Amino acid sequence: MKRNLEEQKIRQWFREARRAEAASAPSFEAMLAAARLTHHRAGRHSNRWRVAYAAIGLAAIAVAAFVFFTRSTPPLDQEIARPLKMPGLPPANVTPSRPVSAAPPALHSRPGRAPAPRRKSPATRRQPDLEPAALLSFKWQSPTDFLLRTPGADLLKTVPRVGDSLIRLDPIHTDQKN
Amino acid sequence: MDGAELRQALEEHHREAWGWALACCARHPADAETVLQTAYLKILEGKARYGGASSFRTWLFAVVRNTASDHRRREWLNRLRLTRHTEAAPPEAARSFEDDVYRAQVQSHFLRALAQLPRRQQEALQLVFYHDLSLAEAAEVMHISIGSARTHYERGKRQLRRLMAASGVFDEAELGRTENQAMVP
Numbered sequence: 001m002k003r004n005l006e007e008q009k010i011r012q013w014f015r016e017a018r019r020a021e022a023a024s025a026p027s028f029e030a031m032l033a034a035a036r037l038t039h040h041r042a043g044r045h046s047n048r049w050r051v052a053y054a055a056i057g058l059a060a061i062a063v064a065a066f067v068f069f070t071r072s073t074p075p076l077d078q079e080i081a082r083p084l085k086m087p088g089l090p091p092a093n094v095t096p097s098r099p100v101s102a103a104p105p106a107l108h109s110r111p112g113r114a115p116a117p118r119r120k121s122p123a124t125r126r127q128p129d130l131e132p133a134a135l136l137s138f139k140w141q142s143p144t145d146f147l148l149r150t151p152g153a154d155l156l157k158t159v160p161r162v163g164d165s166l167i168r169l170d171p172i173h174t175d176q177k178n
Numbered sequence: 179m180d181g182a183e184l185r186q187a188l189e190e191h192h193r194e195a196w197g198w199a200l201a202c203c204a205r206h207p208a209d210a211e212t213v214l215q216t217a218y219l220k221i222l223e224g225k226a227r228y229g230g231a232s233s234f235r236t237w238l239f240a241v242v243r244n245t246a247s248d249h250r251r252r253e254w255l256n257r258l259r260l261t262r263h264t265e266a267a268p269p270e271a272a273r274s275f276e277d278d279v280y281r282a283q284v285q286s287h288f289l290r291a292l293a294q295l296p297r298r299q300q301e302a303l304q305l306v307f308y309h310d311l312s313l314a315e316a317a318e319v320m321h322i323s324i325g326s327a328r329t330h331y332e333r334g335k336r337q338l339r340r341l342m343a344a345s346g347v348f349d350e351a352e353l354g355r356t357e358n359q360a361m362v363p
Binding site for chain 2 (some may be wrong): 034062
């Protein structure tokens with residue numbers, strides 16, 4: 001009984017609220033028209049923002065690509081052309097496998113005249129000028145390499161054959177008088 | 179349902195949908211209008227489709243409720259950027275010369291008490307008492323189980339009764355009597 005009365009009271013309050021709010025409800029047509037207008041404006045506004053974001057993204061990609069490619073490492077030819085310098089050591093014995101070509105032609109030389117002697121800077125006087133091609137097969141040898149040569153090292157590099165003797169004997173000349 | 183049928187069904191349920199949108203937006207008419215407009219567009223553009231598993235009204239109320247939830251979330255994000263928005267008290271019942279002053283005062287107290295309830299309890303009471311839905315239908319709209327809906331419903335009724343009694347308008351001791359006339363100016 002009490003529960004029913006309680007629910008009746010609550011229902012009455014809600015009915016009052018419903019009556020008041022239904023009276024203030026906007027018409028369906030007006031609401032639909034306002035919704036379509038708002039949606040159209042919001043769509044144009046969002047399209048502008050989408051275009052702006054896309055433009056910013058493309059610009060960022062273009063800048064990143066530009067920075068990446070301009071800072072890339074120099075080509076291999078430029079790396080080889082630099083003279084080799086070993087700090088703290090005397091000049092190394094250079095044994096290029098290819099013959100060194102003739103001296104490069106002097107730049108800015110006038111026709112009919114002998115080329116002017118090239119002036120070398122102190123840093124480059126010790127080291128011979130080598131063409132970049134010669135450096136491709138460059139084999140560097142240490143100046144103290146002879147200390148590492150041990151007697152009998154040939155045995156490690158050759159394959160012994162049957163009949164060969166490891167003892168070296170000087171030939172005896174038979175025409176010598178006793 | 180094709181476009182014309184959908185539009186006709188929406189127009190039939192428009193007043194009920196308006197009342198429900200008000201309840202979902204703490205009875206702020208501007209927010210309720212925005213939410214209802216968005217819900218109508220969603221339905222007419224096909225973003226929300228009626229599958230026929232439940233009644234059209236139940237499905238419509240669920241769409242309005244979800245739209246109101248999205249709107250609240252967006253408003254909360256906007257508030258982080260703009261000045262802090264203070265929750266306004268629900269509007270008092272309109273008082274005209276024809277209206278009974280006493281009934282308007284009771285309505286005002288009732289709406290304030292309703293606003294103090296937790297959201298789920300408000301929704302359960304609104305769906306059952308305002309829109310005359312069953313508890314099963316209310317549970318479907320709220321996306322909860324029937325047991326949870328019943329719990330929110332019972333707790334909401336109890337709390338609402340206490341708040342109305344505390345306001346002095348409603349005499350809890352004897353429910354058979356009318357409201358306490360002495361508290362009304």
